[in-house]
Amino acid sequence: MERYLPESVTVNQETFRVYLTHDEIQERIRMLGAKISEDYEGKRPIFIGVLNGAYIFLADLMRYVSIPCEVDFLKLSSYGAEKVSSGKVRDLKEVDANIKGRHIILVEDIVDTGLSIHYLYKKLEKFEPASIRVSTLLHKKEATRHDVQLHYTGFEIPNLFVLGYGLDYAQEGRNLAQIYILEGS
């Protein structure tokens, strides 16, 4: 079975071209996994993935981690069918695990304005975990307005809309095995 790796793809009548290849993404995640394994030796961290977008990145990241670890998920409201953030965050699913005293690695697909991560950091802090660090595959640094600290970043990217590898446009494109960017941008 082949992975879904077209050169370009049309979603919602807009065309996207490859920006980060499958191999580039895997190599970077392998490095992040190795660093996390080293930093959390003996600590049994719990990865908390932010649904929906982070599930593919988190699945790959965890399989490059070579120490005991756990996983849980929470869900926030998304962009809807738009390419710009609504500027509001709403909880759609809470974490099930007891995270008091635990080492948390919060996992996002992309940090854009930083609103979601800022909100989640504040929210999880109240449960008194031992530590919270953030891993994001992508970071639109120029777009980030909220105060966020990112510890394990895959790639810094320009302030442009991207798609694939878990990231959607109006719920389409998550199954693409690499990252695509709007053509002409």
Ligand code: IMP
């Ligand atoms: P933030 O709260 O503005 O940092 O936005 C974070 C969320 O917005 C991410 O988890 C994504 O769901 C979504 N998002 C931001 N930029 C993009 C993009 O370029 N493509 C698809 N989704 C995006």
